Amino acid sequence: MRVLVVEDDEGIAEGLAAYLGRDGHAVDRAATLAAGWAALRAEPFDLLLLDLGLPDGDGLGLLARLRAAPAGALPDPATPVLVMTAREQVAARVDALDRGADDYVTKPFDPDELAARMRALRRRAAGRSQPLLQHGALVVDPAGRSVLRDGQPVPLAAREFAVLLALLEARPRVLSRQQLEAALYNFDSALESNAIEVYVHHLRKKLGDGVIRTLRGVGYYVPAEPAA
Amino acid sequence: MSAPAATAAQPHSLLRHLLAWTLGALVLTWASFLVAGYRAGLHEADELTDGHLASVAALVLAGGSRGWQAPPDDEAPPPPPSHEYQRTISLVLWDAQGRLLAHSGPAPLPAFSREEGFATLALGSPPRPWRSFARWSDDGADAAARQRVLVLIDDADRVSLAWDIAGQVAAPGLWLLPALALVLGLAVRRGLRPLRALGDDVRALDVQQAGGLRDAHPAQEFTAVVDAINQLVARYHAALQNERELASELAHELRTPLSSLVLRSRALREAEGPPDRAALARLERDALHAGEVLGQLLALARASHAALAEAAQPVDLEALARRVLADAAPAALAAGHELALDSAGPCRVDGHPLLLELALRNLVENAVAHTPPGTLVELRLDAARRTLLVCDGPLPPGAGSPAAAAPGRPAVPVGALGLGLGHRVVAKVAAVHGARFDQPPPPPGFSRCDRLQFAPAPAGGAPPGSEAERISIVTERRAPSRPI
Numbered sequence: 001m002r003v004l005v006v007e008d009d010e011g012i013a014e015g016l017a018a019y020l021g022r023d024g025h026a027v028d029r030a031a032t033l034a035a036g037w038a039a040l041r042a043e044p045f046d047l048l049l050l051d052l053g054l055p056d057g058d059g060l061g062l063l064a065r066l067r068a069a070p071a072g073a074l075p076d077p078a079t080p081v082l083v084m085t086a087r088e089q090v091a092a093r094v095d096a097l098d099r100g101a102d103d104y105v106t107k108p109f110d111p112d113e114l115a116a117r118m119r120a121l122r123r124r125a126a127g128r129s130q131p132l133l134q135h136g137a138l139v140v141d142p143a144g145r146s147v148l149r150d151g152q153p154v155p156l157a158a159r160e161f162a163v164l165l166a167l168l169e170a171r172p173r174v175l176s177r178q179q180l181e182a183a184l185y186n187f188d189s190a191l192e193s194n195a196i197e198v199y200v201h202h203l204r205k206k207l208g209d210g211v212i213r214t215l216r217g218v219g220y221y222v223p224a225e226p227a228a
Numbered sequence: 229m230s231a232p233a234a235t236a237a238q239p240h241s242l243l244r245h246l247l248a249w250t251l252g253a254l255v256l257t258w259a260s261f262l263v264a265g266y267r268a269g270l271h272e273a274d275e276l277t278d279g280h281l282a283s284v285a286a287l288v289l290a291g292g293s294r295g296w297q298a299p300p301d302d303e304a305p306p307p308p309p310s311h312e313y314q315r316t317i318s319l320v321l322w323d324a325q326g327r328l329l330a331h332s333g334p335a336p337l338p339a340f341s342r343e344e345g346f347a348t349l350a351l352g353s354p355p356r357p358w359r360s361f362a363r364w365s366d367d368g369a370d371a372a373a374r375q376r377v378l379v380l381i382d383d384a385d386r387v388s389l390a391w392d393i394a395g396q397v398a399a400p401g402l403w404l405l406p407a408l409a410l411v412l413g414l415a416v417r418r419g420l421r422p423l424r425a426l427g428d429d430v431r432a433l434d435v436q437q438a439g440g441l442r443d444a445h446p447a448q449e450f451t452a453v454v455d456a457i458n459q460l461v462a463r464y465h466a467a468l469q470n471e472r473e474l475a476s477e478l479a480h481e482l483r484t485p486l487s488s489l490v491l492r493s494r495a496l497r498e499a500e501g502p503p504d505r506a507a508l509a510r511l512e513r514d515a516l517h518a519g520e521v522l523g524q525l526l527a528l529a530r531a532s533h534a535a536l537a538e539a540a541q542p543v544d545l546e547a548l549a550r551r552v553l554a555d556a557a558p559a560a561l562a563a564g565h566e567l568a569l570d571s572a573g574p575c576r577v578d579g580h581p582l583l584l585e586l587a588l589r590n591l592v593e594n595a596v597a598h599t600p601p602g603t604l605v606e607l608r609l610d611a612a613r614r615t616l617l618v619c620d621g622p623l624p625p626g627a628g629s630p631a632a633a634a635p636g637r638p639a640v641p642v643g644a645l646g647l648g649l650g651h652r653v654v655a656k657v658a659a660v661h662g663a664r665f666d667q668p669p670p671p672p673g674f675s676r677c678d679r680l681q682f683a684p685a686p687a688g689g690a691p692p693g694s695e696a697e698r699i700s701i702v703t704e705r706r707a708p709s710r711p712i
Contacts, residue, residue, distance in 0.1 A: 009484050009487070009488055010488075010510075011485070011487075011488025011489075011491070011492055011510055011513075011514050012484065012487050012488045012491055014491075014492070014495075014507075014510070015487075015488055015490070015491020015492045015494065015495050016491055018491070018492075018495035018499075019491055019494055019495055019498075022495075022498055053480070084487075086479070086480035086481075086483035086484055086487075087480065088476075088479065088483075089476070106483070107483040107484060107486065107487040108483055108486035108487040108489070108490050109487065109490070110490070111490065111491060111494045
């Protein structure tokens with residue numbers, strides 16, 4: 001999942017980036033509203049983690065601006081937004097939710113709770129209600145970051161899991177290599193030109209050739225119906 | 229236990245109080261009328277009876293007293309009065325030699341004398357007072373033919389007449405008094421209705437709301453009270469709101485380093501390989517910041533006028549300022565700031581040393597945290613004006629915004645609260661010490677100034693004009709000039 005963290009506290013931003021990065025998320029950080037807006041305009045993000053008290057203004061201003069953006073272009077006004085702030089008053093929470101936030105956590109928060117809320121937001125954005133993703137004999141648990149094939153666990157690296165999850169959530173749509181890269185890497189990552197091909201190759205070796213298909217010259221996809 | 233006893237005691241009723249005073253005054257007035265009526269009645273009775281006696285005497289003498297015969301039988305009872313207002317008059321007649329010619333009426337026979345005029349005689353056994361009038365007949369040169377007439381009336385009749393007159397004067401009051409008391413009670417009760425309304429309004433007052441009293445209470449006599457209550461409620465509400473905002477902001481200030489601590493700890497726990505020393509250092513800094521905020525929170529929570537009264541002690545602000553600046557110097561100098569202290573000598577105030585240090589530290593650290601490198605932060609202690617100023621100078625050439633951090637250092641150093649919150653902390657400490665915290669126009673060469681103005685020293689303390697009597701503290705910020 002590509003996540004943008006708009007947070008001015010260096011410790012929190014770094015901690016979030018480290019914690020989420022280990023789960024295979026691509027995390028970009030912005031310390032100001034201006035930097036956050038620039039990042040949203042540059043790349044699509046699966047989730048925005050937004051602090052409210054920022055040096056150049058209130059995060060709710062960025063939220064309102066995002067929600068008011070035209071659809072079909074960047075920034076994507078449908079981007080899920082999770083507000084994380086030290087404002088604990090009910091009125092502040094209600095205000096943030098009313099102005100377009102999808103969820104709200106109060107500092108200090110448990111990182112596991114934050115991750116669970118992020119998964120829930122991602123699930124809702126993908127139109128799913130079930131926490132597990134199933135595709136034929138394949139069962140993927142985004143929370144536990146585990147994959148079962150015919151009931152047997154399949155060990156996957158963090159990036160491999162991220163590619164599989166992105167394709168499963170997007171099925172049967174085709175994701176280009178650039179889209180997969182955008183979901184897997186942040187602005188600072190050093191990309192190798194064939195990284196996505198390598199991850200797909202590893203996934204096919206572990207899961208079989210029938211799960212991930214290639215549309216030559218376009219990208220990769222998981223078919224709506226699993227191969228018999 | 230005086231408090232429960234006081235609580236159990238019946239509250240004093242203003243209505244009863246007013247009624248008691250009003251009716252008391254009324255009864256007093258009525259009693260004075262009664263006394264005046266009795267005295268007037270006595271006087272009138274004197275005039276009436278004396279006139280009556282004189283008239284009877286004149287009538288007897290003019291009507292030919294020679295027609296009077298020997299004295300009647302003294303034992304015979306007086307004839308009954310023919311009219312209810314008729315007075316029983318006694319009459320005694322003597323000739324010039326003192327022989328009794330006639331005697332009528334219930335009065336005992338007095339001894340003969342040659343006196344004329346009015347007199348009060350004590351007659352009978354036991355003696356009773358009788359009012360009398362004596363007169364000699366005027367028979368020309370024949371002195372031997374002259375007669376002396378004595379007319380008497382029982383003095384009790386005279387007193388009875390006086391009481392009768394007084395009764396007539398006071399009688400209306402007897403039936404008017406209860407009616408008047410009732411009417412007065414109702415009038416006073418009705419007149420006190422605005423006061424009761426004010427009492428009900430005060431009783432229903434919710435100090436959590438800033439509105440004050442619900443009703444206007446337009447009575448002129450209530451204006452001062454209503455204004456005072458509304459001002460008191462407004463001030464209380466403002467103080468309450470201030471406390472809430474302060475607590476909320478301190479909690480906010482505490483939550484951020486705690487969040488950072490949690491996330492960094494988790495990252496370190498799950499990290500593979502040797503521990504990241506930089507991450508550990510950041511962890512330590514966050515923990516120190518959280519501890520600093522918590523310490524300030526606790527100090528402020530304990531801060532109150534009552535606590536200050538118990539813990540107040542003489543504090544030398546100059547020594548305190550020197551210590552605070554020395555503590556702040558390493559971080560400030562490392563960040564390219566300059567610090568300076570301008571003080572003429574020791575300045576003592578009665579206060580809480582920990583809280584005063586907290587306030588001073590906040591002012592200095594905020595001045596350092598919110599100004600670019602190269603700025604001079606100066607602390608001025610003015611004993612004459614009991615003022616402490618923290619000022620910073622204009623931005624040095626090429627500097628960014630005051631809030632911008634120098635590269636490689638956090639915008640706010642460890643321990644420094646946000647500017648607004650830091651000022652709230654200082655304002656709270658100032659309020660506890662009865663001091664004033666504000667931002668006056670900065671002195672020449674400075675761009676911003678925070679001032680703590682302490683109240684004048686109490687009378688009987690240091691002599692006027694002395695260093696101990698006049699204390700002021702100034703912290704200033706400006707462009708580099710004089711390092712400490």
